Amino acid sequence: MKTASTRRAVTEGLLDTLEEDRSVILVSSDSVGVIKAQDLMEKYPDNVMEMGISEQAAMAASAGLASCGMKPVYVAYAVFATQRACEQFRNTVAYPGLDVKVIGANGGMGSGEREGVTHQGLEDIGIARTIPGITVLSPADAGQVRKAMKAMLTIKGPFYMRVGSGRDPVFWPEDTPFEPGKTRIFFNGGKDLVIFAHGFVLPLVKEACEILSAQGIGVRGVEVATIKPLNNGEMLDYLRDCRAALVVEDHTVIGGLGSAVAELSSEFYPKKIIRIGLEDRFSESGTPEELFEKYGITSKKIVEKALNALK
Amino acid sequence: MTLNELQDTARLIRKDVLEMVHDVKDGHLGPSYSAADIITALYFGGILNIKPDQPRWEDRDRFVLSKGHACPAVYAALIRRGFLREEEKFTLRKINSRLQGHPDMVKTPGIDATTGPLGNGLAMAVGMAKALKLQKKASRVFVLTGDGELQEGIIWEALQAAVKHRLDNLYIFIDQNLWQSGGLLSEVSGILPIREKIEAFQIACQEIDGHDFNAILKAVKTSEVNTGPSVIICNTIKGKGLDFMEDDNSWHKRVPTEEQYEEGIRQLGGCK
Numbered sequence: 001m002k003t004a005s006t007r008r009a010v011t012e013g014l015l016d017t018l019e020e021d022r023s024v025i026l027v028s029s030d031s032v033g034v035i036k037a038q039d040l041m042e043k044y045p046d047n048v049m050e051m052g053i054s055e056q057a058a059m060a061a062s063a064g065l066a067s068c069g070m071k072p073v074y075v076a077y078a079v080f081a082t083q084r085a086c087e088q089f090r091n092t093v094a095y096p097g098l099d100v101k102v103i104g105a106n107g108g109m110g111s112g113e114r115e116g117v118t119h120q121g122l123e124d125i126g127i128a129r130t131i132p133g134i135t136v137l138s139p140a141d142a143g144q145v146r147k148a149m150k151a152m153l154t155i156k157g158p159f160y161m162r163v164g165s166g167r168d169p170v171f172w173p174e175d176t177p178f179e180p181g182k183t184r185i186f187f188n189g190g191k192d193l194v195i196f197a198h199g200f201v202l203p204l205v206k207e208a209c210e211i212l213s214a215q216g217i218g219v220r221g222v223e224v225a226t227i228k229p230l231n232n233g234e235m236l237d238y239l240r241d242c243r244a245a246l247v248v249e250d251h252t253v254i255g256g257l258g259s260a261v262a263e264l265s266s267e268f269y270p271k272k273i274i275r276i277g278l279e280d281r282f283s284e285s286g287t288p289e290e291l292f293e294k295y296g297i298t299s300k301k302i303v304e305k306a307l308n309a310l311k
Numbered sequence: 312m313t314l315n316e317l318q319d320t321a322r323l324i325r326k327d328v329l330e331m332v333h334d335v336k337d338g339h340l341g342p343s344y345s346a347a348d349i350i351t352a353l354y355f356g357g358i359l360n361i362k363p364d365q366p367r368w369e370d371r372d373r374f375v376l377s378k379g380h381a382c383p384a385v386y387a388a389l390i391r392r393g394f395l396r397e398e399e400k401f402t403l404r405k406i407n408s409r410l411q412g413h414p415d416m417v418k419t420p421g422i423d424a425t426t427g428p429l430g431n432g433l434a435m436a437v438g439m440a441k442a443l444k445l446q447k448k449a450s451r452v453f454v455l456t457g458d459g460e461l462q463e464g465i466i467w468e469a470l471q472a473a474v475k476h477r478l479d480n481l482y483i484f485i486d487q488n489l490w491q492s493g494g495l496l497s498e499v500s501g502i503l504p505i506r507e508k509i510e511a512f513q514i515a516c517q518e519i520d521g522h523d524f525n526a527i528l529k530a531v532k533t534s535e536v537n538t539g540p541s542v543i544i545c546n547t548i549k550g551k552g553l554d555f556m557e558d559d560n561s562w563h564k565r566v567p568t569e570e571q572y573e574e575g576i577r578q579l580g581g582c583k
């Protein structure tokens with residue numbers, strides 16, 4: 001499978017934007033290397049604020065920069081951005097609604113891979129999603145991340161965007177646009193079953209859709225890259241039409257897209273919603289393939305649960 | 312303002328704070344009183360370059376009350392400088408008020424940073440000072456922290472970054488009243504001595520009487536030559552200004568009885 005770095009794509013997106021907008025500033029807690037931004041640092045030294053290894057101060061300093069008219073993009077590992085600096089994200093960024101973009105790398109166990117649990121962002125989306133006013137993005141691949149960077153830097157307000165390990169599967173053709181707030185159908189084989197997914201599990205989900213379709217199941221695969229705010233109109237269209245829905249994500253099954261879909265469904269069109277992700281436990285070190293196999297995020301598992309859901 | 316006028320203004324601000332806390336039956340008197348003279352010096356001593364009719368003026372100096380719980384004193388100063396209306400005084404901590412329990416930069420004209428969670432204000436100020444330098448503005452950023460607040464790790468994260476970025480437009484007042492919510496700093500924490508720790512970070516540090524206006528104004532002037540951030544440790548008395556409150560930590564967050572309120576108003580200058 002072809003891979004490309006979603007982390008480097010953050011830098012590419014910043015470079016694209018800096019050509020036109022010099023108020024953008026990368027805030028780093030020794031995370032320049034995380035997104036391979038050394039060239040950006042050389043080209044735009046005034047557009048990087050290195051805070052040292054200090055996620056809490058970096059988050060709050062980003063708020064301070066934004067309050068004075070800059071457009072800070074704070075990059076850290078997902079687990080540290082959303083958990084170590086969670087209170088600063090809430091109180092200094094989200095509460096005043098400041099224009100700070102937070103990027104969390106190593107989102108999920110697949111992209112945290114051999115680093116182990118301490119460096120895997122397993123709950124990042126759930127945490128960011130519960131804080132009022134934060135837009136939460138999880139683009140599919142490097143091309144999408146680069147475009148998402150440009151797109152979100154034109155929208156005022158706090159954002160959280162999840163990226164991966166730097167060896168992330170390419171899912172969409174290069175020229176595919178990124179449209180914040182929109183969902184996208186990537187497999188359209190009927191309406192009995194809808195499978196919602198985001199991020200680096202999309203290739204697995206597509207594979208599962210193909211297997212299900214070959215077995216005569218009417219299945220639709222939908223990418224939900226903007227997890228908050230959910231596009232309720234589009235989501236309800238899918239939910240209304242289906243008999244059951246699956247949500248697949250590299251995230252704990254508590255609080256992520258699976259929860260968001262269940263919350264929406266239960267209010268409007270109660271359907272059977274099956275959440276596939278990391279069950280309420282911690283993962284471990286290993287390759288992404290080994291981890292997905294051991295912790296139950298495989299096309300085989302998706303097919304099995306889909307067939308059960310339709311019984 | 313003359314020295315006498317500054318002292319008089321500080322007395323009136325303490326009176327306002329007493330009235331506000333007495334009215335809503337909530338709020339931090341002791342921490343507001345130890346900081347009241349520093350706040351008065353900033354707003355009335357010619358330090359802060361601000362425009363009450365343009366609270367979001369881009370070229371203004373910023374003030375960050377990192378010890379956000381002392382905000383009644385700042386609200387009183389903002390009312391007296393014309394940022395807020397006099398009648399808003401009695402809306403503190405009430406529903407639909409612009410005067411939140413802790414400072415809110417969106418709701419309240421004149422408030423530059425949403426603070427209260429201890430330590431965050433200083434780190435926000437580091438970002439502000441960096442932005443203003445990048446924008447080549449002459450604006451300065453003034454921060455007021457508590458001494459108990461220095462136990463927060465984010466304070467030291469922010470300080471090392473302020474040094475690295477040579478933020479000579481950042482002025483940090485530390486209100487050293489030696490008390491925190493749970494008791495004496497020396498009993499609750501291992502944060503003392505403070506000055507040595509600041510100086511170990513290679514930060515220019517002065518130590519003054521935080522109730523002496525001449526000393527406060529002079530310390531800011533002296534700091535202007537520094538090539539990095541400046542720290543001014545202000546030795547203060549918690550509850551300063553009312554004899555029954557001074558150095559009595561039970562006033563950290565205590566509501567006065569009617570008798571105490573009457574006595575406080577009397578000590579702060581009689582007429583309400």
